[in-house]
Amino acid sequence: MSVLDDLFRRVPALLMARRNLSRNRIRSGLAVLGIIIGVLAIASLGMFGTTLRTGASQQLGDIGNEISVSPNFQEGIEELTERDVDEIRRAVTDGAVVPVRSESKLVSRGDRQTVTTVYGMEDPGALYEAEEGRIPDRLRQGALVGSGTAGLLDIEPGNTISVDGRTYRVSAVLAEQGGISLVSPNNAVIVPVEDVNGTGYSQVVVSADSGQAANESAVAIREALNEREERVSVFELQSITAGINEFFGILNAFLIGIGSISLVVAGVSILNVMLMSTIERRQEIGVLRAVGVQRGDVIRMILAEAGLLGVAGGVIGAILAVGAGVALNAFVLNDPLATFQVANLLYIVLAVGFGVGTSVLSGLYPAWKAANERPVEALRK
Amino acid sequence: MNHIIELQRVWKRYDTGGEVVEALRDVDFHADPGEFVAVMGPSGSGKSTMLNVLGLLDTPTEGTVYLDGQDVTDLSDREMTVHRKRFIGFIFQSFHLIPTLSALENVEMPTLFGDDPTARDRATRLLERVGLGERLDHRPDQLSGGQKQRVAIARALINEPRILLADEPTGNLDRKTGRSVLDLFDEIRREDDVAVIAVTHDPQLGDYADRTVELIDGRIQ
Numbered sequence A: 001m002s003v004l005d006d007l008f009r010r011v012p013a014l015l016m017a018r019r020n021l022s023r024n025r026i027r028s029g030l031a032v033l034g035i036i037i038g039v040l041a042i043a044s045l046g047m048f049g050t051t052l053r054t055g056a057s058q059q060l061g062d063i064g065n066e067i068s069v070s071p072n073f074q075e076g077i078e079e080l081t082e083r084d085v086d087e088i089r090r091a092v093t094d095g096a097v098v099p100v101r102s103e104s105k106l107v108s109r110g111d112r113q114t115v116t117t118v119y120g121m122e123d124p125g126a127l128y129e130a131e132e133g134r135i136p137d138r139l140r141q142g143a144l145v146g147s148g149t150a151g152l153l154d155i156e157p158g159n160t161i162s163v164d165g166r167t168y169r170v171s172a173v174l175a176e177q178g179g180i181s182l183v184s185p186n187n188a189v190i191v192p193v194e195d196v197n198g199t200g201y202s203q204v205v206v207s208a209d210s211g212q213a214a215n216e217s218a219v220a221i222r223e224a225l226n227e228r229e230e231r232v233s234v235f236e237l238q239s240i241t242a243g244i245n246e247f248f249g250i251l252n253a254f255l256i257g258i259g260s261i262s263l264v265v266a267g268v269s270i271l272n273v274m275l276m277s278t279i280e281r282r283q284e285i286g287v288l289r290a291v292g293v294q295r296g297d298v299i300r301m302i303l304a305e306a307g308l309l310g311v312a313g314g315v316i317g318a319i320l321a322v323g324a325g326v327a328l329n330a331f332v333l334n335d336p337l338a339t340f341q342v343a344n345l346l347y348i349v350l351a352v353g354f355g356v357g358t359s360v361l362s363g364l365y366p367a368w369k370a371a372n373e374r375p376v377e378a379l380r381k
Numbered sequence B: 001m002n003h004i005i006e007l008q009r010v011w012k013r014y015d016t017g018g019e020v021v022e023a024l025r026d027v028d029f030h031a032d033p034g035e036f037v038a039v040m041g042p043s044g045s046g047k048s049t050m051l052n053v054l055g056l057l058d059t060p061t062e063g064t065v066y067l068d069g070q071d072v073t074d075l076s077d078r079e080m081t082v083h084r085k086r087f088i089g090f091i092f093q094s095f096h097l098i099p100t101l102s103a104l105e106n107v108e109m110p111t112l113f114g115d116d117p118t119a120r121d122r123a124t125r126l127l128e129r130v131g132l133g134e135r136l137d138h139r140p141d142q143l144s145g146g147q148k149q150r151v152a153i154a155r156a157l158i159n160e161p162r163i164l165l166a167d168e169p170t171g172n173l174d175r176k177t178g179r180s181v182l183d184l185f186d187e188i189r190r191e192d193d194v195a196v197i198a199v200t201h202d203p204q205l206g207d208y209a210d211r212t213v214e215l216i217d218g219r220i221q
């Protein structure tokens, strides 16, 4: 005896339900199709949302880990002093503090030249990675060139460039930064901090190890520097990522809402199918009742039918949705395996749950109606 | 002897929008274990109505129904269903087998919802007894009328009832097949001590019955 037979013996409602569904295969098939479409819609729209979110956060990189401290111009403070930087260093327990000076300068190599942003930094290695060459631990001489500027002026490590008449040997060309960044290196040149005019700093970038650490640092910096007067404004990129996450949350809910409409339609079609089939089987159900089958068992039998339609539709829909997700992620993210993540699993479970739930709910009225018909009435032709 | 089932002063009225139809009028009736009672009468005289009241499918408007000495007139639907399952087997003119189930499954059907490990064996033996040991896995549409009625009789017997109620059991069968079904009834009531109450227009049923009750216009004559 197979497992299925065993299950049927144990749960007779399922046996009856399965036989009843196979009575009119086309009708059952169409009802299942409705659920498949609904489940597919919910799951794949949910996964579509995940893909968009993943794509967006790839674009954003880990900017959530960075905060920027800049002088508060409204209070008349124009630059951050060494003392401010020291206080920031003390406030930040976990992460790199990089004071930055910036200016626009004329950069040239040979007969090519361009005006670009020049950052003065002591420790650029905390923020950037090299594409070619290497970034020294402390930048005391030499320059780092962003990928954009390097392309424009055809610069490689070892070349000599001139910045406002001063010559530098190029130590490294920096890797292109795809995401949003507080101090984007792409079209910039980075030189030792003493070489940029001024005594203070235009901003201090703090690069923490995690979003949480960044947030704690921001709080600590505000406490330390803004105690007496609002000396600095602290900008957390996390606020952007939080906003973006919220946006994608809403987008996802919206997409799933659209998917749910198709499930409701599927539910109505199951209601219709079940109602028709119970009306057709009126006499049979009357016989069941006459030979001693309780109302509750009739209800169970019909709910099992509706549930089976839902489970069949849910399983097929889930399989198709995974297929759709793999195709989507392969196309959008170039990474089909991105389909298999917890968020997507939840969407699939949610969709299948909705599918089965809708079906069973749609079976309730026909079940109730069939079970409450008096057997005498049902048996009279 | 104790009556297995008894009706006392039973009335059944149907209120059909103003006009009241009296389907049963002051009916007293009883049957004993092992007895074969034929119920006869013209169409519309209340035979099916009486059988439904006897089978706890319907409740009388007035009067009392006793089953095995117990007053079962005002039981709840659930209790009536339990009593039907325990005491009563039904046989219908048009068999009323479930088309999606095999002969064996049809016979098992009354036991399906409930834990009954020996049901399959009993069903097999009953089908062998009614001469369908070779047809266990056939669907109803693969059986002749007489065979279907035999399956229905086996189904009625699966829970070892005390009463068999049959509404025109031979009505859809030819004379010879009808006779074999009646032989089966006769055997059952003898061997199993079951009361058989059969509504019929079939005159040959008179040869089998211990007693014939005639209903006219809802009254027992």
Ligand SMILES: Nc1ncnc2c1ncn2[C@@H]1O[C@H](COP(=O)(O)OP(=O)(O)OP(=O)(O)O)[C@@H](O)[C@H]1O
Residues within 6 Å of the ligand: B014, B015, B016, B021, B022, B023, B041, B042, B043, B044, B045, B046, B047, B048, B049, B050
């Ligand atoms: N649900 C009902 N509503 C109204 N009237 C009914 C109902 N059921 C039965 N009747 C009436 O009760 C009377 C008896 O009906 P019943 O079915 O018992 O007759 P019968 O003797 O079995 O007839 P037949 O031999 O044709 O089967 C009939 O007049 C019928 O019209």
Ligand SMILES: [Mg+2]
Residues within 6 Å of the ligand: B047, B048, B049, B167
């Ligand atoms: Mg009748």
